[in-house]
Structure formats: structure tokens, C-alpha cells
Amino acid sequence: MEQAEQVSEMPVRWPRRAAVFGASGGIGAALCTALLAGGTEVVHAGSRRVEGPDMAGLVPFAFDLTDEESIASAAEAMRADPPEWVIVATGVLTLADSTGPERTYKRLDPATMGEVFSLNTIGPALIAKHMLPLMPRGRPFIFAALSARVGSISDNRLGGWHSYRASKAALNMLLRNFALEMARTHPESVIVGLHPGTVDSALSAPFQSGLPDGQLTKPEDAASNLLGVLARLTPEQSGRVFDFRGAEVPS
Numbered sequence: 001m002e003q004a005e006q007v008s009e010m011p012v013r014w015p016r017r018a019a020v021f022g023a024s025g026g027i028g029a030a031l032c033t034a035l036l037a038g039g040t041e042v043v044h045a046g047s048r049r050v051e052g053p054d055m056a057g058l059v060p061f062a063f064d065l066t067d068e069e070s071i072a073s074a075a076e077a078m079r080a081d082p083p084e085w086v087i088v089a090t091g092v093l094t095l096a097d098s099t100g101p102e103r104t105y106k107r108l109d110p111a112t113m114g115e116v117f118s119l120n121t122i123g124p125a126l127i128a129k130h131m132l133p134l135m136p137r138g139r140p141f142i143f144a145a146l147s148a149r150v151g152s153i154s155d156n157r158l159g160g161w162h163s164y165r166a167s168k169a170a171l172n173m174l175l176r177n178f179a180l181e182m183a184r185t186h187p188e189s190v191i192v193g194l195h196p197g198t199v200d201s202a203l204s205a206p207f208q209s210g211l212p213d214g215q216l217t218k219p220e221d222a223a224s225n226l227l228g229v230l231a232r233l234t235p236e237q238s239g240r241v242f243d244f245r246g247a248e249v250p251s
Contacts, residue, residue: 024048
């Protein structure tokens with residue numbers, strides 16, 4: 001088994017332009033705010049209802065993870081001056097009808113599994129499909145998607161949460177595939193998954209009771225942690241998953 005890496009402490013440049021898909025969520029909104037506060041000139045902030053923090057430099061746009069045409073239109077609007085960082089800050093653990101993660105295989109339902117995979121795996125993959133072609137050759141760029149430690153196969157010691165775990169594991173595989181493919185033509189590219197930890201957000205709200213003290217992270221702290229990790233990644237680390245401390249999550 002390969003030894004897990006730690007992100008270097010050597011900083012790299014902050015992006016001039018960035019795009020956040022999922023800007024209306026707790027982490028997404030915090031990422032937009034932190035990027036602008038850190039010096040990013042323009043942040044394209046995507047959500048279903050064109051929401052995001054009211055800040056100078058924020059450019060809202062609409063997209064729907066289940067509507068490829070909306071993703072393609074959003075990407076086309078950025079073609080003339082594409083972002084240097086693209087962050088997919090979307091994901092679902094509990095569905096809109098309150099269906100939560102399955103704790104046993106006996107609760108598996110094909111419709112539920114399909115919806116979880118559509119939002120956690122297929123949607124981010126379609127964003128990559130339309131955003132990666134915008135990236136110029138010979139220049140650094142980052143494409144990152146929020147993943148989860150529970151998507152690690154080798155680190156799975158509890159089981160359960162079948163659709164969520166499997167959808168994140170599939171996302172991690174796709175990110176690895178994209179990284180290998182882009183490295184052939186874009187050697188300065190970085191494509192990674194990010195594990196933000198347990199963040200105080202709508203996604204984790206049903207599962208926060210009983211958490212140990214200090215395990216729940218504020219969205220603004222999570223955003224700062226994740227951006228700090230991204231700012232120090234190198235092309236050699238592309239295709240992997242890193243947590244909010246900069247430690248590699250095993251596959």
C-alpha cells in the first residue's frame with residue numbers, strides 16, 4: 001500500500017478567478033467569501049436559485065446538477081476568461097424526502113441509490129466534462145470536488161451508508177481518471193477530491209448529536225482549511241483525495 005502523503009507547507013499563488021458550484025450551501029458560500037477575502041478578483045457562484053453572499057466580485061449563475069444543459073451553459077459563459085480554480089461544493093447525504101443513508105443492505109432501494117449517485121457522482125462528473133475543456137494548456141489550474149473519508153474503501157471499517165459511501169468512492173475514481181487524462185495534455189493541472197471533515201451544515205445536521213467536542217467545524221473554518229490545502233497542492237498530487245488538514249485520504 002502506498003504511503004499517504006501530506007500537502008507541502010510551501011504556498012502557491014491564489015487564483016485570480018474561481019468558480020464554486022454549490023455556492024448556496026454552507027461550505028460553498030463560505031468558500032466564495034474566503035476566496036474574495038483572500039484576493040480573488042472574480043468568483044463565479046453557482047446555485048439552483050442564483051444565490052450567494054452579497055460581495056463585490058461575486059458573479060452568480062444558475063445550474064442544476066441533474067440538468068447537463070444548465071451546466072454546459074454555465075461553462076460556456078466562462079469560456080472567454082476561465083477560472084483558475086473550480087470547486088464543486090455539492091453533495092447529498094439525506095435526500096429531500098428525508099430518506100437518510102442506509103445502515104443495512106436490507107434497506108437498499110434502486111430509486112434512492114440512483115438519486116444519490118446522480119447528485120454525488122454524476123453531477124460533479126458532468127461539471128468536469130464541461131469545465132475541464134476550458135482550461136488552457138501550459139498554465140496551472142485546479143479542479144476540486146468535495147468528497148468524504150467514508151468514500152475510502154481501505155479505510156472502511158464500519159460498513160453501512162451504502163449509497164453515500166459508494167457514490168463518493170465512485171467520485172474519487174472519476175477524479176483519478178480525469179487527473180490521468182488531463183496530465184497528458186495539461187501537465188500543470190491538479191484534480192483532487194477534498195474531505196472537509198464534519199461541517200456544521202444542512203448535510204450533517206441530522207447526524208450532529210453525540211459528536212465529540214471539537215469535531216464539528218464551522219463552515220468558514222472549513223472553507224479556510226480547504227483553500228489552504230488547495231493553495232499548496234502540486235501536479236504530482238493530482239488524482240488523490242486530501243482532508244482538511246492536508247493529509248491524503250487512502251483509496
